[in-house]
Amino acid sequence: xxxxxxxLSEPExxxxxxxxxxxxxxxxxxxxxxxxxxxxxxxVQVEESAEDVLQETFIKIWNSFPSYDPSKGRLxxxxxxIARNMSIDKVRSKEYKNSSKNxxxxxxxxxxxxxxxxxxxxxxxxxxxxxxNLKPEQKKIVDLVYFRGYTHSEVSEEMxxxxxxxxxxxxxxxxxxxxxxN
Amino acid sequence: xxxxxxIESGILELYVLDALSLQERSEVESMCSGSALVSAxxxxxxxxxxxxxxxxxxxxxxxxxxxxxxxxxxxSTVSDSxxxxxxxxxxxxxxxxGNSFKSLVEKxxxxxxxxxxxxxxxxLAASIALFLISLIGSYSLWNKLxxxxxxxxxxxxxxxxxxxxxxxxxxxxYRSKKLIDDPDFKKLxxxxxxTHLKSLAVVWWNKKTHTVMIDPNGLVATDQNHSYxxxxxxxxxxxxxxxxxxxxxxxxxxxxxxxxxxxxxxITLEPKGGSKNPTMSEMYVMSAI
Numbered sequence: 526x527x528x529x530x531x532x533l534s535e536p537e538x539x540x541x542x543x544x545x546x547x548x549x550x551x552x553x554x555x556x557x558x559x560x561x562x563x564x565x566x567x568x569v570q571v572e573e574s575a576e577d578v579l580q581e582t583f584i585k586i587w588n589s590f591p592s593y594d595p596s597k598g599r600l601x602x603x604x605x606x607i608a609r610n611m612s613i614d615k616v617r618s619k620e621y622k623n624s625s626k627n628x629x630x631x632x633x634x635x636x637x638x639x640x641x642x643x644x645x646x647x648x649x650x651x652x653x654x655x656x657x658n659l660k661p662e663q664k665k666i667v668d669l670v671y672f673r674g675y676t677h678s679e680v681s682e683e684m685x686x687x688x689x690x691x692x693x694x695x696x697x698x699x700x701x702x703x704x705x706x707n
Numbered sequence: 708x709x710x711x712x713x714i715e716s717g718i719l720e721l722y723v724l725d726a727l728s729l730q731e732r733s734e735v736e737s738m739c740s741g742s743a744l745v746s747a748x749x750x751x752x753x754x755x756x757x758x759x760x761x762x763x764x765x766x767x768x769x770x771x772x773x774x775x776x777x778x779x780x781x782x783s784t785v786s787d788s789x790x791x792x793x794x795x796x797x798x799x800x801x802x803x804x805g806n807s808f809k810s811l812v813e814k815x816x817x818x819x820x821x822x823x824x825x826x827x828x829x830x831l832a833a834s835i836a837l838f839l840i841s842l843i844g845s846y847s848l849w850n851k852l853x854x855x856x857x858x859x860x861x862x863x864x865x866x867x868x869x870x871x872x873x874x875x876x877x878x879x880x881y882r883s884k885k886l887i888d889d890p891d892f893k894k895l896x897x898x899x900x901x902t903h904l905k906s907l908a909v910v911w912w913n914k915k916t917h918t919v920m921i922d923p924n925g926l927v928a929t930d931q932n933h934s935y936x937x938x939x940x941x942x943x944x945x946x947x948x949x950x951x952x953x954x955x956x957x958x959x960x961x962x963x964x965x966x967x968x969x970x971x972x973x974i975t976l977e978p979k980g981g982s983k984n985p986t987m988s989e990m991y992v993m994s995a996i
Contacts, residue, residue, distance in 0.1 A: 692717030
């Protein structure tokens with residue numbers, strides 16, 4: 526049924542989660558479930574697995590909330606990284622690799638071609654248009670590292686470019702992206 | 708200058724993406740605590756990551772919310788309504804931390820719904836009741852509309868079917884009428900043989916053009932493995948006049964092979980595709996001229 530979208534400020538949300546209040550979960554879910562699911566889906570690319578990861582992510586946020594330290598960073602950064610790490614774990618898990626339709630994240634970096642439409646699911650399209658505005662050398666790195674969850678050393682190794690270059694291109698790419706949203 | 712290089716190196720982005728080793732992490736953390744420039748840049752990166760994620764959000768299936776909820780243990784000693792208390796408790800803190808969260812709050816302002824409400828409870832209840840009533844009303848109207856649409860589609864189908872049948876019969880009628888009206892066409896009734904007394908067929912034969920038409924509407928339907936074959940008996944010898952099949956519904960008048968000379972016609976049942984010579988034991992109907 527129709528629900529009011531519950532939105533809290535960050536300190537309110539943190540306090541509600543710390544106290545394990547149901548409203549804390551509801552606010553967290555209504556504010557961030559779609560953002561987290563977007564991150565997860567782009568890495569996992571299989572709806573069923575992505576839904577599993579979203580569930581595991583919320584459970585982990587809930588159970589390990591005491592370890593979140595607001596002085597070290599924003600709440601969203603913390604939950605985003607839980608979602609990213611769980612997605613990456615999923616993609617590298619045996620069960621996921623065994624299903625043939627899933628790509629092997631470690632070995633297939635070269636096969637992912639940003640100019641090749643077939644590697645993009647429709648859900649990816651919004652991003653494609655956007656990252657097409659980036660310089661070609663930034664494009665692939667932003668896509669692989671930010672949207673697909675590859676590590677910078679994997680990208681450096683597979684693309685044969687120095688680690689430092691991966692880092693700086695990622696930075697300039699992300700800065701370009703930032704311009705679109707300001 | 709050192710700060711700038713540090714920022715430009717892209718290490719902060721990787722820090723936010725949790726992609727650094729422990730040693731690199733502590734390096735970033737110590738840089739942040741020592742430099743306002745670095746820590747401000749880190750906050751900007753964090754904020755933009757959140758903005759990207761919200762920009763690129765994908766709504767998950769709506770059932771997930773309750774599925775997840777079942778797996779969480781809530782603190783039942785605190786009532787849910789106390790969220791308002793949290794709000795109060797943190798009003799001060801918000802204004803203290805206001806600056807650092809300013810950009811986030813601004814970003815959210817567009818979709819932030821007000822939690823406090825001045826609308827009296829009864830008005831809220833009345834509007835919810837009205838909403839529910841209208842929801843039920845729309846649902847039943849929607850059902851009726853769907854029902855009508857289905858019925859209408861059925862009628863259209865039936866109408867198309869009827870129109871097809873009418874045109875089929877009209878066609879048949881004109882084809883038959885043409886034969887009847889044509890003085891050159893001779894109508895030959897083929898009567899059932901002893902073993903197939905109920906069978907009947909009509910051959911229309913034009914001696915001038917040699918055209919042969921068959922009206923098979925008195926023959927039982929053929930199965931998958933058999934065909935009827937019309938034979939013209941010319942000087943005591945059977946000549947193949949064509950093969951045809953009969954379906955269980957109405958079979959139409961069809962043209963067979965041209966025959967120039969015949970004293971009689973007969974129809975036998977043959978293996979599918981016909982035979983070179985008639986199977987006499989399977990003769991269904993026969994005529995004399």
